[in-house]
Amino acid sequence: MTTAFTLRQKLLRRILELSAAMEPEPTYTPPVLRKLPGIKAVAFDFYGTMFMSGTGDTIIDDPKNEEAVAFEAAFETMFPDLAEQPEANEGVQVYKQVIHDHKAAMKAEGVDYPEVQITEVWRDVISRLRGSGTDGLPENPDQELLEELTIEFEMRNNPTWPMPDLRSTLEALEGKSLKLGILSNSQFYTPMIYEAHIETEPDQAYFDINLCIWSYEERLCKPSLDFHKRLKTAFDAHYGIKPEEVLFVGNDMLKDIYPAHHFGFKTALFAGDQRSLKWRKDDARVSDITPDLTITRLYQLVQCL
Template sequence: MTGMLKKTILALSRPMTPKPTHIQPRLQSLPNIKSVLFDIYGTLFISAAGDIGVDTAVDNHQAFQAALHAVGLPALGGAELLKEAIEAEHRRKRAQGIDFPEVDIVAIWRQVLVGLMPETTLTDERLQQLALEYELRSNPVWPMPGLAALLAGLKSKGMTMGLISNAQFYTPLLLEAFLQKPLQTIGFDEDLCIFSYQVGEAKPSPRLFELAVTRLARFGIKTDEILYIGNDMLKDVWPASQVGLRTALFAGDARSLRLREDDPRCQGLQPDLIVKNLPDLLQVCGN
């Protein structure tokens, strides 16, 4: 099943290039860094929506119908039901005290289709294919320039690498499909791949970052030896700084750059680095 999903990713994905930003880079040497953790959408990936599609809750009727058709289901209307189901699940979880809730998109699709097609057999595999087909159409992504070189360079330095991202089951598959390697071969530690859909909370919840800090402590790595890079001052830089990490704002694509200047949590907040080209991190991280 995983192989088929990766083939779908490559078949439906097309090259994109970043849109320039007005932000100037700010680089400094951080020689004591032992671990680099990454956001994915808008940082490692160019993202047409600037974020994962679930976060943007896109109501895209054309993508909805095309995804249904691709998996052999009737191309009915109902894209708005997907958005409504996501919002309803967010409300339910907030009522339970979760400030920044996340959904499992496969469960959301099952809920929507049970209402639309109660007699249809819906296996997890079919729902995963459907969710991926919709995401690739509503929020196309492509690797950020220099991604492969950056990851290979950090791996050669012996850097401990991980991911903290608002994500769904298909997110790691995107990385593996584009780079043609499993995450562990790329250099990511499995315990440091922290995805919102598995935790049930989304950034900017500090909980995802606290999990990373706890797990890195097992390696003897302290918070000021960890660098986190993301494109969003609120969802990335703010929670990472709350738990004591060094931070880098990725400002290489206008689609995804989020400065959040009106948010009080971001006022006066400064990342340690501002990066516009991913391979520049190789110059500043570690020895």
């Protein structure tokens, strides 16, 4: 068994090995910029806002057809000595069903938008595949194996890359003495994606540890109002910052702008990548909401604060 430190370094290295440079796809959306006085803090979504995402979201929220290819490659990497690999399309269906079952169990307990623990999902996927004939898979996979398998699948299926201007924007906002936070649908590897590319953990540079709220830790995800309320509470409890003094930046009108607007945050819609921009025009919850800003490059935030 490798140490936790060695495993972390291994996973960070693997994230980079499975990553490739990406460029944003233009949205042709005109920016809407203006000065926002009185802002003391900025909070960001992760996928599709700070980092480009091949799917535009976490793979749990927005699965794509490439899943079978990623599944096959991940299992061949992790279990190269299997006499017979599980059929990839069947494996993907098991994976989706396990996620559905885990979420359904939490919804039955009253959670409106539950978040799964992805390593527990993979534990059950392996168990079900064993039960359907892939006997060579481990009966009791340890946490290390489950985390490695997650990385092998996720990084292939949902490639990520920092948005242009990310580091310079964070440096400039920090230079303005603004508190910085993150509220994002996520899994254990999401902060590690940041660390792999920025070479430090989010709460070790730029972001405040008290203001980094991850769905996998809360077991709750967007667009749950309760999830966003936890960010509002954190700003107030730790720094006495009021909602109207916070600018929330996200790429999704429903998952980001709607709940932030509900609690009185100022809002900035990030419209810098066609893969992730989601207007949700058919959803009544956003029909009467206009973001305070619409940005197409992250650094435009600096001009408005």
